[in-house]
Amino acid sequence: MLSSPSLSPPVPAPSSPSLADRIEALLPQTQCTKCGYPACRPYAEAIADGSASYNQCPPGGQQGVVRLAQLLRQPVIPLNPLNGLERPRPVAVIDEAACIGCTLCIQACPVDAIAGAAKQMHTVIADLCTGCDLCVAPCPVDCIAMVDVSGEHTGWDAWNQQQADDARGRHDFHLFRLRREKQENDDRLAAKAAEKLKAVAAEAVTTPEQLAEQLRKKAIIQAAIERARLKKEQQAEQAAKDSQ
Numbered sequence: 001m002l003s004s005p006s007l008s009p010p011v012p013a014p015s016s017p018s019l020a021d022r023i024e025a026l027l028p029q030t031q032c033t034k035c036g037y038p039a040c041r042p043y044a045e046a047i048a049d050g051s052a053s054y055n056q057c058p059p060g061g062q063q064g065v066v067r068l069a070q071l072l073r074q075p076v077i078p079l080n081p082l083n084g085l086e087r088p089r090p091v092a093v094i095d096e097a098a099c100i101g102c103t104l105c106i107q108a109c110p111v112d113a114i115a116g117a118a119k120q121m122h123t124v125i126a127d128l129c130t131g132c133d134l135c136v137a138p139c140p141v142d143c144i145a146m147v148d149v150s151g152e153h154t155g156w157d158a159w160n161q162q163q164a165d166d167a168r169g170r171h172d173f174h175l176f177r178l179r180r181e182k183q184e185n186d187d188r189l190a191a192k193a194a195e196k197l198k199a200v201a202a203e204a205v206t207t208p209e210q211l212a213e214q215l216r217k218k219a220i221i222q223a224a225i226e227r228a229r230l231k232k233e234q235q236a237e238q239a240a241k242d243s244q
Contacts (some may be wrong), residue, residue, distance in 0.1 A: 020048040026067045028159050029061045029168040031110035032132035034084045039110065039171065047072075058084035059131070061155020089158035090131040090146035092124045098143035105135035105144060106169055110168040112177075135199045205244050 017025070024044035035056040037043040047068070053078050054068035062079050069076045079086060091127035092114075094105070101119040115131045116122030124135075126149075136144050152159035200217045203210075 012022075016047070020045045022029065023054075023068065023070060026060075027057060027063070027164070028059045028064065028130075029171065030130035030132045031166040031171050032059060032130070032134065034058050036083065040168070053080065055080045056083045057123075058086055058160065059089075059155070061157075062088070062158040067156075081113035086154045088148040088152065088154055089150040090133070091126050091129045091149045092131070092133075092135050093121055093126075093141040093145050093147050094124055095145070096121045096123060098141055100141055102140060104140065105154045106139035108138045108176060112174050113165050113170075118136075127192060128167075128170065138145050169205050186228060189199060190225065193221055193228070196230070197225070 020041075020046075024041055027040040027044060030042050031038070031039045035043040036052070037046060038179050043052060043056065054072060054074065057064050060067070060078065065079055066076050068074075076130045092105075094114075099116075099121045101116060101121060103116065103118050103122070105122060106114045106116060110132060111128060111130055113125050114122055114135065117126060126241055131146065133146055136146065150170065200214060200221065205211045205214055
């Protein structure tokens with residue numbers, strides 16, 4: 001399947017990093033959402049604009065709080081227990097005998113660390129798993145367990161900068177892939193609607209009732225095409241804002 005020309009792979013961060021860029025670089029990039037934000041980047045932006053505190057990242061642990069406090073020139077404060085507790089780094093493990101191949105865990109994984117296909121057994125690529133826990137809740141048969149792999153080491157003692165950078169790259173590509181697939185699907189639907197409009201216009205009309213029905217069908221299809229066009233424009237505007 002050809003990729004849409006209007007999308008391109010993620011690009012490197014700007015050469016002059018913003019405060020949000022520098023904060024994001026200090027986060028472990030597990031994309032776990034425990035901070036209360038959908039990913040590490042939105043959390044970094046919230047810290048930068050003052051709407052979130054710098055002690056809301058359990059995977060980074062207390063050492064992560066220290067790192068952020070030093071960057072922000074703020075006092076070191078305790079990790080907020082409302083966001084979770086510091087713990088050894090876990091990795092998801094799927095009971096392959098119990099897996100039903102529903103793909104819900106694959107859809108939930110923010111770094112594409114789960115391999116498999118619909119109605120086939122899934123498996124976790126351990127080296128890619130960030131231990132975010134997001135695959136556990138969607139599993140309808142409870143066949144996913146989080147297994148500690150770092151012994152007594154927690155926070156940044158259980159994770160390193162290279163792993164964080166790699167996870168960030170996979171998450172960026174994960175988002176790019178989802179946008180590309182959605183755009184490709186939207187393009188297919190738009191092409192299908194255009195073909196249907198042509199077919200309706202070509203229908204033979206011999207009575208006023210048939211003409212009224214043809215006009216009704218045209219109006220419905222044209223309205224759907226216009227909604228899709230406006231949505232595409234909004235998505236392009238949002239993508240432009242996100243890239244700034």
